[in-house]
Amino acid sequence: MNFQLNDTQKMMRDLARDFATKELAPIAAEIDQEERIPKEIIEKMAEIGFTALNVPEEYGGPGLDTVCKVLVVSELARQCASTAEVIAVHTLVNDIFLKHGTEAQKQKYLTAAVEGKIGAFALTEAGAGSDAAAAKTKAVVDGDDYVINGSKCFISNMGPTEGDYVVVIALTEPEKGVKGMSAIVVDRGTPGFTVGKREEKMGIRGADISELIFEDCRVPRSNLVGKEGEGFKIAMMALDGGRIGMAAQALGICEAAIAASVKYMGERVQFGKPIGKNQGLQWYLADMATRTEAAKALILEAAVAADNGQPLSKLAAMCKYYASENAVWVTNKALQIHGGYGYMRDYPIERMYRDARIVPIYEGTSEVQKMVIAREVMK
Template sequence: MSFILTKEQKMIIQLAKSFAEKELAPIAEEMDKNAKFAPGLVQKVADIGLLGMNIPTEYGGAGVDEVTKALVIMEIAKVDASVAELIAVHTLTNDIIMRNGTEEQKEKYLRWGATGGVGAFALTEPNAGSDAAAARTKAVVDGDDYIINGTKCFISNMGAEEGDYVILIALTDPAKKTKGMSAIIVDRTTPGFEIGKVEDKMGLRAAPVSELVFSDCRVPRTQLLGKEGRGFMIAMAGLDGGRIGMASQGVGIAEGAIESAVAYSKQRVQFGKPINANQGLQWYLADMATRTEAAKMLTLNAADRRQHGEDIGKLAAMAKYYASENAVWVTNKSLQIHGGYGYMKDYAIERQYRDARIVPLYEGTSEVQKMVISRAVINGK
């Protein structure tokens, strides 16, 4: 499939590329070292429209299509995967609210999300990772409110400073298990909602990931997204889009690692010639570029099909599986090309290598993606 971009799409992608190169590249290593975003950076991302890019214009966003969103995340991830993570997760929450929210919810959270409010998505629990059905967080009806108790873990976009609201998946009818789960929007300032442990991670160090603790947290029932009992389906549908975002991140990391390898191979001289004159290294680069292009096409195909309203469960899983595994493979090869220098923090590949390793793990491990793909194939989808 060929993707011929419009002039408007090219302008938006160029905006993201320019922002990444001018604003992110100079501070990416520092943010990684400090394990936090630079002061004011999140607002800068919002001000150029990237947090609200998939929000309709009537709510203050740019209203871009799925393909453009994917390409923007790729451009950001080339330079800083932590910022790409922020954008990917936030645009996932935008999408869930747009598809399931009431008009009042859209007016509040989409407008907030377009202007600097940061959204998060909370499904994972200490004993409910790949087995999301094992979640225990409960939301008990009490008059016009829900009383929420439970703990979520590994939640992106929620940290000591970042994160304004979260789409929480909780049990409103525990006896029904997944059919008793509901999606509820909870503001960070709600009493009984606290940020627990902020994780100290191997990669994506600037992007916050935290434990969320709910202790008799009282939330109005008007914060329910969709209908009670539809939370698991809302989560799974949202994750189809989220997996495209993670695949885009994987593609961007790989593209950035290829650029790092090419630049280093031109300047590194051994045995009297640049190392990219060696056929073995050239073949590394050929494989890296070919696999990454394949990952990109899988990702854009899934994005395009989603834009047209198709069921993309299998396609999103394929894109996420292949792009994430490829990101790990490509960054490993790029580090190998750098030799011993690639193991040092003087070069971006050291950070890119660490950043890549999470992509096959979150929003569904590679093993989960293969389960989704194989079931679809067996059922003739």
């Protein structure tokens, strides 16, 4: 498969690289330490168009493809995985409205994305992680409204003050199980909807991940996204696209770890010579680079498949599984190359190591990805 980038894709890659280098690199450690992304960073990304990457021109966006999304997310992740996380999840929400939303919803939420409003997606519950079908949050019809009761946990892009709207997967017909799940959009500030505990995390500390609580939360039935009973299907389709975004985040972390290792190997002198002269460490680097290029190829193949409307589940699971596991492996090797210094916060590899560790867990664990891959291969 030919992965030559077109002019637009090259432009977006370079734009994201320039932004990440100038705006994120100087404050990445601060974002991690203070556990927040400055509001002005989100505003600047909106001005550039990153919050509306996949929003069509008719709604004010650039209407870019999935390859562009991969390039932007990976470039952001090279400097700040937390910021990359925000864009990866937010563009997933854009996709939900693009594929399943009414015209009124597209006008409202895709236009909001252009303006820099940030969307969230709420599927996971305390008793329904990998087993998403076990979700218990309910949305009961009452006249022209849904009344939502329940809670969600580990929800990205929602914090005490951050996050503007969320697509919630809830049971509208509990007796039907997964076939009774529906997708409903809820705006921040809706009575009965509150953001609970903001999680304190090992990595991606700047990204908001919180508990969401719904207590007699009343929203119009026009907030239904797609049709009743299609919520689980919508969620699984969204996760296919979302997994490509998370794989791109993993790719950026890997590329940053390799670059940091090359720099350190040229500077660090032991036994009278730079450690980069040691064949053993060169072999570490060779393995890191080869595996990362393989991950990139899988990610781009999945992105092209998504843009061509091809079946996505297997490729999305493969690229997310391989890229995320590789991110943990590569950052571990990079930390080993750095030795004791790599364990200290003076060097960014410590942060990369922590950031990488979440990627094999969210948007479907590696074990879930292998289940999906095996199921598709055995068809």
